[in-house]
Amino acid sequence: MQILFIQGGGAGTHDEWDNKLVDSLRRELGDGYEVRYPRMPDEDDPSYARWSAAIRREIAALGDEAVVAGHSVGATILVNALAERPPERALRAIVLIAAPFVGPGGWPGDEFERPYDLGARLPHGVPVHLFHGLQDETAPPSHADLYAGVIPQAQVHRLPGRDHQLNDDLSEMARVIKPVTQG
Secondary structure (H helix, E strand, C coil): CEEEEECCCCCCHHHHCHHHHHHHHHHHHCCCCEEECCCCCCCCCCCHHHHHHHHHHHHHCCCCCEEEEEECHHHHHHHHHHHHCCCCCCEEEEEEECCCCECCCCECCCCCCCCCCHHHHCCCCCCEEEEEECCCCCCCCHHHHHHHHHCCCCEEEEECCCCCCHHHCCHHHHHHHHHHHHC
């Protein structure tokens, strides 16, 4: 089972921050899972155009029934790229972790704004999971509620006592992914 994990933005994020999330996910999932963790271009200056192109290339290299996941701005770009142009591959699940909402009530953004029908634009029948720490000071927990409003099929997992990095612990995500991938 393949899982594509898209990092968040910021200098050093791939090697000094989100690698801890990926290590946690690998540890919690155990054998039988291949977690792909590509380095996004210009991580210190994430751009929708550059990152969405890289994400599309990574998804095209996956087999069918993979899980795609993103953290922070990587999740925001991932979900928009999937809504803009659904992948040719069948996906097993979409996971957004501490995703900043860009649009009314969330962060301002020039490159894209969340369509009001984001959920309808995502691949049909693919479960969407939103994980958000209730102590997140980077993307406030209210952003998860904003996503829930535009992706009504999403399951929102609010995690008490967890920060933007979910305290480097993706055990809840692993518990959700295992039954989905074994079903």
